[in-house]
Amino acid sequence: MGSSGRDNTTPKPGAGVRRRHLLFGGAAAGVGALAAVGTQLAGKPVPPLPSDSGDGANGARTVPFYGDRQAGVGTAAQAHGVFLALDLKEGTTPERLKSLLKLLSDDAANLTQGKAALADTEGELALRPARLTVTFGFGPGLFRVAGTVPVPDGVSGLPAFSIDKLVPEFCGGDLLLQICADDPLSVAHAQRMLLKDSRRFTTVRWVQTGFRRAYGTEQSGTTMRNLFGQVDGTSNPVPGSAEFEKVVYGDGGTGSWALHGTSLVIRRISMDLDKWDELDRSGREESVGRKLANGAPLTGTAEHDEPDFAAVTPVGFPVIADFAHLRRARPDDPSQRIFRRAFNYDSVPGAGSVSDSGLIFASYQADIGRQFVPIQRRLDELDLLNLWTTPVGSAVFAIPPGCAPGGFVGEGLFA
Amino acid sequence: MTKRRIIPVVSILAAASLALTGCGQSNTPTTTAQSASRSSQPLTVSDTWIKAADSGMSAAFGTIRNTSDKDVTIVSAAAPVATMVELHETVMGPDGTMKMQAKQGGFVIPAEGELKLEPGANHIMLMDLTKPVQAGDQVTFDLKTSDGGSVTFTAQAKDFTGANENYTAGEGSGSAPAAPAK
Numbered sequence: 001m002g003s004s005g006r007d008n009t010t011p012k013p014g015a016g017v018r019r020r021h022l023l024f025g026g027a028a029a030g031v032g033a034l035a036a037v038g039t040q041l042a043g044k045p046v047p048p049l050p051s052d053s054g055d056g057a058n059g060a061r062t063v064p065f066y067g068d069r070q071a072g073v074g075t076a077a078q079a080h081g082v083f084l085a086l087d088l089k090e091g092t093t094p095e096r097l098k099s100l101l102k103l104l105s106d107d108a109a110n111l112t113q114g115k116a117a118l119a120d121t122e123g124e125l126a127l128r129p130a131r132l133t134v135t136f137g138f139g140p141g142l143f144r145v146a147g148t149v150p151v152p153d154g155v156s157g158l159p160a161f162s163i164d165k166l167v168p169e170f171c172g173g174d175l176l177l178q179i180c181a182d183d184p185l186s187v188a189h190a191q192r193m194l195l196k197d198s199r200r201f202t203t204v205r206w207v208q209t210g211f212r213r214a215y216g217t218e219q220s221g222t223t224m225r226n227l228f229g230q231v232d233g234t235s236n237p238v239p240g241s242a243e244f245e246k247v248v249y250g251d252g253g254t255g256s257w258a259l260h261g262t263s264l265v266i267r268r269i270s271m272d273l274d275k276w277d278e279l280d281r282s283g284r285e286e287s288v289g290r291k292l293a294n295g296a297p298l299t300g301t302a303e304h305d306e307p308d309f310a311a312v313t314p315v316g317f318p319v320i321a322d323f324a325h326l327r328r329a330r331p332d333d334p335s336q337r338i339f340r341r342a343f344n345y346d347s348v349p350g351a352g353s354v355s356d357s358g359l360i361f362a363s364y365q366a367d368i369g370r371q372f373v374p375i376q377r378r379l380d381e382l383d384l385l386n387l388w389t390t391p392v393g394s395a396v397f398a399i400p401p402g403c404a405p406g407g408f409v410g411e412g413l414f415a
Numbered sequence: 416m417t418k419r420r421i422i423p424v425v426s427i428l429a430a431a432s433l434a435l436t437g438c439g440q441s442n443t444p445t446t447t448a449q450s451a452s453r454s455s456q457p458l459t460v461s462d463t464w465i466k467a468a469d470s471g472m473s474a475a476f477g478t479i480r481n482t483s484d485k486d487v488t489i490v491s492a493a494a495p496v497a498t499m500v501e502l503h504e505t506v507m508g509p510d511g512t513m514k515m516q517a518k519q520g521g522f523v524i525p526a527e528g529e530l531k532l533e534p535g536a537n538h539i540m541l542m543d544l545t546k547p548v549q550a551g552d553q554v555t556f557d558l559k560t561s562d563g564g565s566v567t568f569t570a571q572a573k574d575f576t577g578a579n580e581n582y583t584a585g586e587g588s589g590s591a592p593a594a595p596a597k
Contacts, residue, residue, distance in 0.1 A: 096549075096551070098551075099549070099550065099551020099552065100550075100551060102551055102571075103550060103551050103571070103573065106571065118462060118463075118464040118571060118573055119464050119466075119476075119573040119575050121577060196574065197550065197573060197574065199574070200467075200549075200550050200574050201550075
């Protein structure tokens with residue numbers, strides 16, 4: 001992980017290069033090559049992917065667990081993520097909390113490195129971590145049990161927003177486990193192991209399971225799409241950049257509650273796909289202010305073009321409407337930035353419905369009050385997208401610093 | 416994983432006291448031992464854990480590695496949380512069920528080999544726990560080898576609902592679970 005918090009894994013270059021040889025070398029043969037040619041004919045040229053050789057290389061990839069910062073924040077988002085909120089049982093002492101955090105840190109240290117956890121009865125499942133990360137977050141209740149550090153500002157709770165229709169099943173929690181990997185089986189096994197070691201100390205408050213594109217489907221670094229089909233997260237700070245550092249871990253202006261610590265707001269955003277169906281393509285693009293095809297602002301042609309908020313149509317209306325999500329979410333104050341690491345969810349539809357879908361919106365920022373809240377306030381006041389989206393869950397956690405071998409996440413609470 | 420070499424000691428008493436103070440709170444339990452470094456039968460113990468139990472019996476597991484070129488035999492084990500600690504194996508009884516019993520002659524760790532202590536197989540058995548072993552506790556163990564060496568390690572307590580083999584020691588007491596977990 002290191003101080004940059006970035007994924008240190010390196011793509012294996014061989015596969016893409018070999019495929020190019022097959023395609024352009026004139027000696028193509030075999031099913032793989034034919035399939036690749038088919039792809040080429042069907043559309044635009046497909047850039048070579050870092051590892052698509054079917055050799056299982058990605059399953060062996062690991063993201064370091066130990067470091068100044070926890071993994072799973074600046075780590076390139078994996079394909080699968082589960083967020084688990086646990087509540088400490090009544091009567092938990094600081095000493096028992098410490099035991100719990102040690103047990104879970106030890107499990108995470110082993111599992112993320114492709115090693116069975118201690119007492120792991122399905123240890124074989126741990127051998128393919130597929131960039132597994134486990135990130136711990138502390139809710140207000142955990143700080144109160146530890147009793148040493150005041151609940152950080154902003155972590156005690158968000159202000160009420162008029163658009164919220166929160167259900168208690170997706171709100172709050174004392175201890176967050178964020179488990180991500182490129183393989184859902186790796187995630188499920190880590191979840192099982194961590195919950196086995198948690199159950200004496202905690203009860204499960206809520207679980208939110210999410211996904212992005214599967215590993216290898218798109219070139220890594222491609223901005224995700226949500227279930228509305230929108231390119232979602234274009235203006236995110238890039239991990240490793242100075243802006244990311246400032247937004248997530250703070251600097252002189254925006255301080256985080258702890259060195260190498262940050263905070264996480266998890267909002268479960270229900271997306272009404274059925275109502276969205278009623279909206280035509282131009283209406284969909286206007287609601288956000290971006291083109292569906294590639295996420296370009298309506299005033300541009302490429303995804304990362306800067307939007308021109310002053311541009312008007314021939315009849316004088318703003319090209320990016322006043323109510324467009326892009327305009328409303330974009331702060332005038334550059335310190336009001338967040339880092340998002342969202343996952344889609346697609347749950348079992350309720351009676352009489354065909355979908356229960358949406359976004360697990362995970363927002364990291366050094367200072368919730370100065371970064372997240374002003375943006376959310378603006379969206380609460382006006383955002384056409386609110387017609388189709390409804391926040392139904394909300395939880396806030398402090399993300400503590402990482403730890404070194406022999407230590408555990410959260411040790412700063414017991415110093 | 417941190418591993419440290421274990422070297423047989425001349426004075427077991429001195430070794431034990433030094434070793435105990437050397438047991439830190441590491442996330443991966445490690446072995447500690449003391450010097451008189453004139454022999455070559457180093458053992459390392461890794462991935463150690465003990466089944467949490469409120470009372471009665473429990474068991475400890477891990478991997479013992481022998482990096483020397485001679486077999487090493489562990490003849491006894493001790494832990495402060497139990498009045499009785501034994502080296503156990505699990506064998507099939509006459510009725511076809513798996514039962515555990517004291518391992519005659521102790522655990523032999525083959526030269527340049529290892530012995531895995533696992534649920535349903537060889538393990539360190541604790542009886543008459545003197546206090547509850549709670550998940551997350553660090554429990555210290557001391558192993559003695561046939562040539563007078565000593566190996567000390569700590570094991571992390573974990574909740575575990577397996578390791579319920581029957582116990583065949585004594586007469587007719589074939590049904591006590593190894594460690595009632597709750």
